[in-house]
Amino acid sequence: MWFYIARRVNLFVFTVAVLFLLVFVMLNALPGELATNLSGIQNPTMAQYDAIVNQYQLDKSWFNQYISFIKQRIHGDFGVSFSDAKPIYDEMLRLLPATIELCIYAMTIALLLGLPLGIIAAVYYKKFGDFFLLGTSLIGYSIPVFWLGVIAIMYFGLDLQWLPVAGKLNLLYQVEQVTGFTLIDIYLSDIQYKQLAYQDAIAHLIMPTLTLAVIPAAVVIRITRTTMLEELNANYIKAAQARGQHPLSVIFHHALPNAIQPVLSQITLQLSTLLTSAMVTEVIFSWPGIGQWLIQATYQQNYTIISAGVLVCAGFVIVVTVISDILLIATTPRRRSAEYGSV
Amino acid sequence: MPLLDIRNLSIEFDSPHGRIRAVDRVNLSLNPGEILGLVGESGSGKSLVAKAIMGILTDRWTVSADRLRYNGVDLLALSASERRKLMGREIAMVFQEPSSSLDPNDTVGHQFNESLPMDECDVPFYRRKKWRDEQIKGLLHKVGIRDHKRVLKSYPHELSEGLCQKVLIAMTIAYKPRLLIADEPTTVIEAGAQDQIFKLFKKLNQLNDVSILLITHDLEHVENWTQTITVMYCGQTVESGITKDIFKQPFHPYTMALLQSMPHFDEMLNHKSQLTTLSGCVPSLQHLPIGCRLGPRCPRAHRKCVETPVMEKSRGHYFSCHFPLTENIE
Ligand SMILES: Nc1ncnc2c1ncn2[C@@H]1O[C@H](COP(=O)(O)OP(=O)(O)OP(=O)(O)O)[C@@H](O)[C@H]1O
Numbered sequence: 001m002w003f004y005i006a007r008r009v010n011l012f013v014f015t016v017a018v019l020f021l022l023v024f025v026m027l028n029a030l031p032g033e034l035a036t037n038l039s040g041i042q043n044p045t046m047a048q049y050d051a052i053v054n055q056y057q058l059d060k061s062w063f064n065q066y067i068s069f070i071k072q073r074i075h076g077d078f079g080v081s082f083s084d085a086k087p088i089y090d091e092m093l094r095l096l097p098a099t100i101e102l103c104i105y106a107m108t109i110a111l112l113l114g115l116p117l118g119i120i121a122a123v124y125y126k127k128f129g130d131f132f133l134l135g136t137s138l139i140g141y142s143i144p145v146f147w148l149g150v151i152a153i154m155y156f157g158l159d160l161q162w163l164p165v166a167g168k169l170n171l172l173y174q175v176e177q178v179t180g181f182t183l184i185d186i187y188l189s190d191i192q193y194k195q196l197a198y199q200d201a202i203a204h205l206i207m208p209t210l211t212l213a214v215i216p217a218a219v220v221i222r223i224t225r226t227t228m229l230e231e232l233n234a235n236y237i238k239a240a241q242a243r244g245q246h247p248l249s250v251i252f253h254h255a256l257p258n259a260i261q262p263v264l265s266q267i268t269l270q271l272s273t274l275l276t277s278a279m280v281t282e283v284i285f286s287w288p289g290i291g292q293w294l295i296q297a298t299y300q301q302n303y304t305i306i307s308a309g310v311l312v313c314a315g316f317v318i319v320v321t322v323i324s325d326i327l328l329i330a331t332t333p334r335r336r337s338a339e340y341g342s343v
Numbered sequence: 344m345p346l347l348d349i350r351n352l353s354i355e356f357d358s359p360h361g362r363i364r365a366v367d368r369v370n371l372s373l374n375p376g377e378i379l380g381l382v383g384e385s386g387s388g389k390s391l392v393a394k395a396i397m398g399i400l401t402d403r404w405t406v407s408a409d410r411l412r413y414n415g416v417d418l419l420a421l422s423a424s425e426r427r428k429l430m431g432r433e434i435a436m437v438f439q440e441p442s443s444s445l446d447p448n449d450t451v452g453h454q455f456n457e458s459l460p461m462d463e464c465d466v467p468f469y470r471r472k473k474w475r476d477e478q479i480k481g482l483l484h485k486v487g488i489r490d491h492k493r494v495l496k497s498y499p500h501e502l503s504e505g506l507c508q509k510v511l512i513a514m515t516i517a518y519k520p521r522l523l524i525a526d527e528p529t530t531v532i533e534a535g536a537q538d539q540i541f542k543l544f545k546k547l548n549q550l551n552d553v554s555i556l557l558i559t560h561d562l563e564h565v566e567n568w569t570q571t572i573t574v575m576y577c578g579q580t581v582e583s584g585i586t587k588d589i590f591k592q593p594f595h596p597y598t599m600a601l602l603q604s605m606p607h608f609d610e611m612l613n614h615k616s617q618l619t620t621l622s623g624c625v626p627s628l629q630h631l632p633i634g635c636r637l638g639p640r641c642p643r644a645h646r647k648c649v650e651t652p653v654m655e656k657s658r659g660h661y662f663s664c665h666f667p668l669t670e671n672i673e
């Protein structure tokens with residue numbers, strides 16, 4: 001098992017190195033001065049230029065440049081924004097939690113809905129429930145996020161006026177950002193109307209979260225159904241049935257524990273899709289997260305922000321994948337054995 | 344009345360090439376207290392028959408039978424919960440692929456706990472754990488597992504196939520079933536321990552009056568341990584009767600070929616037939632011959648064999664062949 005973890009970590013390091021290389025090449029290929037693209041400083045003075053050359057070793061070989069680029073980024077220096085010269089790192093720290101918050105809630109809802117429904121679909125294989133859930137999940141999977149978001153805004157936000165259509169929290173509530181997660185920040189703050197602030201924050205969360213949760217929920221239903229079907233036809237399930245065990249016990253004590261690990265590992269693979277739809281959702285609901293920021297940066301050709309966004313989003317996906325991979329190994333007795341480590 | 348009574352059991356599934364009959368009108372009858380051997384080559388449908396009795400075939404199989412009765416109860420008409428009351432308690436099955444018949448994600452000990460007959464437990468709840476441990480230990484010793492502590496703590500992949508099989512046998516006899524279906528129970532067990540398992544079966548049979556359906560392709564075991572046998576070929580029953588009689592004088596060419604594949608059989612044989620092993624191999628399910636399925640490989644085949652032979656009876660001995668070995672053909 002340690003061998004396996006070492007391999008994973010190894011793979012992680014290489015993937016990240018390749019990621020940096022791609023971004024580095026991209027910054028080289030983009031129009032404009034390399035010094036500007038790397039640091040974000042427009043029209044640097046002589047002294048600034050010398051500092052950048054020194055920082056990124058621009059007078060040395062490209063390999064040295066690449067290595068020092070990695071060093072700068074790992075130490076949290078992502079340069080400054082093209083448009084307002086603010087340090088990108090601080091901006092990201094402010095925005096990333098909002099995105100992660102949205103993704104976590106959406107994923108939780110997707111799992112809470114998708115897992116039980118997927119199990120039901122598998123248990124009622126080829127019966128009405130199965131067809132119904134498959135059809136519903138297909139529809140859910142095919143609906144474009146932006147369309148769904150706009151329809152939700154029109155109906156629940158404008159027509160019925162039930163829910164706020166934009167933002168994270170009403171400006172009335174002066175909540176200081178500590179963690180970046182609204183609900184936690186409200187808890188930590190010392191404002192007067194905490195109860196109302198919670199209500200407001202949740203009202204703001206409902207539409208973006210549900211919009212974002214639709215596709216992952218559909219995916220979870222389908223993955224769970226397929227995996228459960230496979231497990232339910234396995235020999236050990238037949239054997240348990242032949243021993244006269246109760247069907248609920250067969251499903252929840254044997255089939256589900258075996259199905260849950262492949263399900264979770266496949267869902268991690270959907271993380272990049274989730275991030276993409278999160279960006280779209282953020283734009284539609286004016287959610288102050290990293291996606292909205294990135295898309296604005298794309299319009300402005302703000303190369304430092306774009307490159308930082310690519311690094312952080314891709315890095316996030318890679319880290320989560322590696323961690324979930326290792327967790328999967330650690331929790332599956334079969335895979336913990338040595339021979340699996342060499343795969 | 345037979346304990347297990349099967350008449351014309353057919354098991355079919357729909358394939359892209361049409362409906363395929365993997366098991367074709369099989370007959371089987373097992374009297375209380377009897378050990379019946381079900382023999383046949385690999386792929387002849389023995390496991391399918393066993394799974395059909397247990398009612399655990401997947402949805403894509405269609406099971407139909409004129410009669411499929413256990414102790415007078417029609418197994419095909421049972422509801423799921425009625426079936427559950429029977430399975431494991433009255434009828435139990437040892438599966439062919441032992442390691443895949445245990446949940447890979449769960450320790451052997453935990454799975455064993457689940458299959459203990461808790462309704463037989465009459466001790467107060469705080470002594471239950473001890474009772475369970477005693478039961479499990481006793482059952483494991485019966486099948487010849489000494490280091491039960493290690494085995495119970497292990498996950499199935501950490502045990503050898505043979506050990507898994509022994510554990511499964513121990514689990515199946517926990518409920519003291521009246522009918523035990525053993526699907527090749529000893530093929531993965533080392534030679535020395537095979538006899539121990541068979542002795543255990545014999546003991547269960549004699550002391551507890553357990554009837555056993557022993558599925559195997561090892562004819563020596565059949566000869567030593569069973570009272571009656573049923574021979575299957577390619578999804579059809581070809582011959583059934585009392586083991587001793589059939590070993591003395593098989594009627595069906597296929598049974599003869601099986602017997603001749605046994606070492607030392609020639610010495611026992613006092614019949615001057617000149618059959619050797621059959622040519623060719625078992626046809627695949629997609630290309631079954633019409634009529635007698637043995638036809639293309641049978642040395643005695645004639646034109647008449649394109650009609651499916653009906654089961655005939657002669658001196659308590661059933662066979663389905665147009666030209667049994669006892670009749671001379673020119
Ligand atoms: N899941 C399946 N899908 C398709 N065909 C199957 C399936 N299971 C069994 N069969 C077919 O049904 C026939 C009978 O299979 P069965 O497992 O009952 O044979 P068997 O007599 O138990 O053989 P063995 O001695 O190898 O256990 C075989 O030809 C096999 O190919």
Ligand code: SF4
Binds near residue numbers: 595666
């Ligand atoms: S019926 Fe014909 S083909 Fe079939 S076993 Fe008898 S002799 Fe052979």
Ligand SMILES: [Mg+2]
Binds near residue numbers: 389390439526
């Ligand atoms: Mg079999």
